[in-house]
Amino acid sequence: MDMSQNQPRINTNGKVGPIDAAQVPRYAGAATYARLPRLDEVARADVAVVGVPFDTGVSYRPGARFGGNHIREASRLLRPYNPAQDTSPFANLQVADAGDLAVNPFNINEAIETIQAGALDLTEGGTRLLTLGGDHTIALPLLRAAAERAGQPVAMLHFDAHLDTWDTYFGAEYTHGTPFRRAVEEGILDTEAISHVGTRGPLYGKKDLEEDRRFGFGIVTSSDVFRQGVDEVVAKLRDRIGNRPLYISVDIDVLDPAHAPGTGTPEAGGITSRELLEILRGMRGMNLIGADVVEVAPAYDHADITAVAASHVAYDLITLMGLES
Numbered sequence: 538m539d540m541s542q543n544q545p546r547i548n549t550n551g552k553v554g555p556i557d558a559a560q561v562p563r564y565a566g567a568a569t570y571a572r573l574p575r576l577d578e579v580a581r582a583d584v585a586v587v588g589v590p591f592d593t594g595v596s597y598r599p600g601a602r603f604g605g606n607h608i609r610e611a612s613r614l615l616r617p618y619n620p621a622q623d624t625s626p627f628a629n630l631q632v633a634d635a636g637d638l639a640v641n642p643f644n645i646n647e648a649i650e651t652i653q654a655g656a657l658d659l660t661e662g663g664t665r666l667l668t669l670g671g672d673h674t675i676a677l678p679l680l681r682a683a684a685e686r687a688g689q690p691v692a693m694l695h696f697d698a699h700l701d702t703w704d705t706y707f708g709a710e711y712t713h714g715t716p717f718r719r720a721v722e723e724g725i726l727d728t729e730a731i732s733h734v735g736t737r738g739p740l741y742g743k744k745d746l747e748e749d750r751r752f753g754f755g756i757v758t759s760s761d762v763f764r765q766g767v768d769e770v771v772a773k774l775r776d777r778i779g780n781r782p783l784y785i786s787v788d789i790d791v792l793d794p795a796h797a798p799g800t801g802t803p804e805a806g807g808i809t810s811r812e813l814l815e816i817l818r819g820m821r822g823m824n825l826i827g828a829d830v831v832e833v834a835p836a837y838d839h840a841d842i843t844a845v846a847a848s849h850v851a852y853d854l855i856t857l858m859g860l861e862s
C-alpha cells in the first residue's frame with residue numbers, strides 16, 4: 538500500500554481528519570501530529586501544528602530540539618472524539634501538520650527571526666498555531682507574531698515550574714530562562730492579564746519574585762493548585778483573562794518529574810497531568826489565539842511518559858481553539 542497518499546481518513550464536516558486507525562494500524566507510516574494531514578495536503582488550515590526543533594537556549598540539559606517529533610510519535614494513539622469537552626476537535630476545525638521550521642542551531646538571534654517570520658507566514662489568512670518545541674526561548678518570537686496578528690498585546694497563561702522572567706545568562710538576553718521578561722519589555726503582553734501557573738522550586742533570590750510581580754505577573758504556584766484545587770484556580774485565571782486574545786505557553790516541566798521526566802530542567806513537587814488537563818479544559822470559551830508546548834527532551838524520557846502527556850496537552854489546546862463560548 539502507498540503509505541503517503543490517499544490514506545483512509547476520518548473526514549467530518551468537510552474537514553480532512555486523521556488516518557483511520559481501524560483501517561491502517563496507528564503505528565504504521567510516517568508520523569504527523571495525531572495522524573492528521575500535512576499542511577500541503579489540505580486547501581487551508583484553521584490550525585497548523587508546527588515543530589520548532591531548537592534548543593540552543595537551554596541552561597542545563599539539552600535535547601528539546603527532538604521534542605516535536607517525539608510528541609508526534611506519541612500522538613498516534615489520540616482518537617477523534619474528546620469526551621472531556623464532548624466534541625471532536627478535528628471535525629470543528631481543519632487541523633494540519635505544517636512540519637518543522639528550519640532553524641539555525643548556531644545563531645540564536647537568527648533562529649528567533651526565522652521563528653517569528655515562520656509564525657507570521659503560517660498564520661496568514663487567519664490560521665492559528667499550535668507549536669511543538671523546542672526550548673522555551675521560542676515563545677518570544679511566537680508571542681511577537683501572535684501580538685502582531687492580534688493587533689494588540691496579548692493575555693498569556695504560562696504553565697511552567699519556572700518564571701522565565703530572568704534577565705540574562707552569561708550575558709545572553711535570549712535564552713529559555715528569559716523570554717517573558719523580553720516580552721514584557723517589548724510591550725507585546727497585556728500585563729493586566731498574564732499569569733504563571735505551576736511555579737515552584739528554588740530561585741536565585743527573592744528579587745526574582747519581586748521583579749516578576751513588577752512586570753505584572755500573577756502567580757498560581759504548584760502548591761496553590763494542590764491547596765485551592767482546580768476549580769478555584771480556573772475561576773481566578775478566567776477572571777483575569779476576560780475576553781482578551783489569549784496565548785497559552787506550556788512548558789512541560791510544569792508537570793512533576795513523575796509525569797514528565799523527559800525535560801531539561803526538572804523540579805520536584807509539580808502538578809499532575811490530570812490537573813494540567815483539567816485547568817486547560819476550564820479555559821473553554823476563552824479567545825485562544827495560539828499556544829505552544831515546549832521543553833520535551835526525549836533523551837531523558839522513559840516509556841514516552843512525557844511525550845504522551847505533551848500529545849494530550851496539545852490535543853486539549855486544539856480542542857479549546859474549536860470551542861467558541
Ligand SMILES: N=C(N)NCCCC(=O)O
Binds near residue numbers: 699713
Ligand atoms: N524554561 C525552562 N524550562 N527552564 C528555565 C531554567 C532557567 C535556569 O536554569 O535557571
Ligand SMILES: [Zn+2]
Binds near residue numbers: 697699791
Ligand atoms: Zn520550565
Ligand SMILES: [Zn+2]
Binds near residue numbers: 673697699701788832
Ligand atoms: Zn520555561
